Amino acid sequence: MIATVCQKFLTHGTEPLLKGFSPSPRGSLKTTPDRAKLNSFQTETSQCLVASPGQSLNGSVTAPGDKSLSHRAVICGAIAVGETTVRHLLESDDVAATIDAMRHLGAIVEQGENGIWRIRGVGVGGFRDPVGIIDFGNSGTSARLVMGAMSTTPITAQITGDDALCRRPMGRVLEPLAQMGARWSGGQGEHLPLTLIGAELPVPIVYRLPVPSAQVKSAVLLAALNCAGRTSVIEPEPTRDHTERMLQLFGAHIDVSQTNESERQITITGHAELKACALSIPGDPSSAAFLIVATLLVPNSHIIVKDVLINPLRMGLYDTLSEMGAVIDFQNKRETCGEIVADLHATSSTLTGVEVPAGRAPSMIDEYPILAVAAAFANGHTKLQGLGELRVKESDRLTAIADGLRACGITVHETPDSLVIEGAGSKSVQGGAQINSHSDHRIAMSFLTLGLAAKKPVTVDGAHMIATSFPQYTDIMNKLGADITRGAE
Numbered sequence: 323m324i325a326t327v328c329q330k331f332l333t334h335g336t337e338p339l340l341k342g343f344s345p346s347p348r349g350s351l352k353t354t355p356d357r358a359k360l361n362s363f364q365t366e367t368s369q370c371l372v373a374s375p376g377q378s379l380n381g382s383v384t385a386p387g388d389k390s391l392s393h394r395a396v397i398c399g400a401i402a403v404g405e406t407t408v409r410h411l412l413e414s415d416d417v418a419a420t421i422d423a424m425r426h427l428g429a430i431v432e433q434g435e436n437g438i439w440r441i442r443g444v445g446v447g448g449f450r451d452p453v454g455i456i457d458f459g460n461s462g463t464s465a466r467l468v469m470g471a472m473s474t475t476p477i478t479a480q481i482t483g484d485d486a487l488c489r490r491p492m493g494r495v496l497e498p499l500a501q502m503g504a505r506w507s508g509g510q511g512e513h514l515p516l517t518l519i520g521a522e523l524p525v526p527i528v529y530r531l532p533v534p535s536a537q538v539k540s541a542v543l544l545a546a547l548n549c550a551g552r553t554s555v556i557e558p559e560p561t562r563d564h565t566e567r568m569l570q571l572f573g574a575h576i577d578v579s580q581t582n583e584s585e586r587q588i589t590i591t592g593h594a595e596l597k598a599c600a601l602s603i604p605g606d607p608s609s610a611a612f613l614i615v616a617t618l619l620v621p622n623s624h625i626i627v628k629d630v631l632i633n634p635l636r637m638g639l640y641d642t643l644s645e646m647g648a649v650i651d652f653q654n655k656r657e658t659c660g661e662i663v664a665d666l667h668a669t670s671s672t673l674t675g676v677e678v679p680a681g682r683a684p685s686m687i688d689e690y691p692i693l694a695v696a697a698a699f700a701n702g703h704t705k706l707q708g709l710g711e712l713r714v715k716e717s718d719r720l721t722a723i724a725d726g727l728r729a730c731g732i733t734v735h736e737t738p739d740s741l742v743i744e745g746a747g748s749k750s751v752q753g754g755a756q757i758n759s760h761s762d763h764r765i766a767m768s769f770l771t772l773g774l775a776a777k778k779p780v781t782v783d784g785a786h787m788i789a790t791s792f793p794q795y796t797d798i799m800n801k802l803g804a805d806i807t808r809g810a811e
């Protein structure tokens with residue numbers, strides 16, 4: 323995937339807005355050799371895929387490496403001292419963007435024998451000025467975490483992303499980083515592209531998250547590594563804690579205290595020296611969700627997804643599916659790299675609609691599109707609340723879900739931050755629609771799932787974006803028995 327630069331933010335009159343940051347024609351951003359190599363991660367996927375109902379799904383597969391953990395492994399490895407090795411790293415476009423950024427900043431990141439990645443870090447505070455523009459493509463996690471990691475080292479970096487990323491809010495990260503001493507120029511309306519100028523003398527802060535975002539929390543914690551003293555992040559609602567756990571593995575000093583029933587304070591001691599680690603990345607529960615929900619919905623199916631991360635702060639979808647009556651067994655629970663993993667056994671199930679409380683949103687924030695599809699096949703209505711953040715994901719997911727479901731014959735009520743889905747029951751979802759994925763990988767995979775269990779096939783446009791998180795999706799699904807083919811483009 324070659325990101326398209328948001329040209330409107332790059333130019334001011336006829337002059338480039340940012341010095342040395344020359345706009346390229348839309349869609350023709352030059353790829354660096356590294357970037358071109360990284361693009362080989364991408365399996366050949368079609369712009370347009372068609373999922374047809376039919377065969378049951380059966381078999382045993384391993385989930386791709388967790389995306390959140392893969393980003394963090396690459397970043398922590400890049401700022402540690404020594405050589406970090408990473409097995410089962412997610413080789414997707416989003417993680418490629420993080421690898422590319424770490425190389426720009428001076429770390430050596432290479433794919434070694436047997437798919438093991440080797441990262442030689444620069445040490446905390448060791449990033450150098452990048453040559454050229456860092457392009458984060460579609461990846462919000464790369465952009466926000468890397469901005470955090472580099473914001474307390476006195477370097478200047480020009481950063482951009484694809485059109486969708488350039489529309490996403492960056493002020494939520496820039497604001498705490500500015501409190502620590504970082505500055506930026508460009509970034510009209512606090513969006514990419516912008517030039518980030520790292521702090522010469524960063525100061526520690528106590529920062530209360532205004533939105534429940536693990537990306538913002540992580541940006542501040544990574545920034546704090548190169549800052550004297552202790553920095554605290556207070557999160558009123560718990561969000562995924564992978565950064566805290568991984569930094570501890572690398573030797574950082576982190577205290578986590580529960581300040582009331584739901585609120586936590588995470589305090590990190592700066593000027594840390596991180597020591598290289600040998601990591602093995604557990605499977606991604608957010609990607610496994612597409613395999614599991616397809617199995618629940620397609621009759622006579624049974625699959626095993628091995629080595630799936632079951633961190634409690636990522637389990638909202640699985641808790642909800644179980645409340646809906648899904649048969650999913652968690653077997654062989656064990657610990658890997660400071661996280662718990664299990665093998666998930668899923669069987670076709672009859673689902674019943676439920677009300678999902680707003681407080682569960684942070685633990686299933688990426689899973690609402692696929693949950694909405696499950697809800698379409700349930701008996702009775704499902705109410706999803708506290709969905710405001712879905713409007714600023716890779717697409718406006720709330721509207722994309724509602725429009726897609728309606729096109730497939732489902733009744734949906736949408737408010738600014740909630741959805742009510744009138745389940746049609748397992749045998750009555752029409753499908754037969756052409757769905758606009760809005761270039762959003764999770765919307766694409768969700769509606770392909772719907773097509774596998776509906777009455778008529780579903781066509782999904784923009785399905786090449788699946789490569790951002792799950793490049794092997796189509797191969798794995800078809801190996802399990804699904805019928806997903808290329809459509810006419």
Ligand code: S3P
Nearest residue numbers: 390463534535536537538687688
């Ligand atoms: C992520 C956090 C979530 C999630 C994203 C990955 C992370 O974003 O949507 O896909 O790895 O920290 P927010 O923290 O902004 O909700």
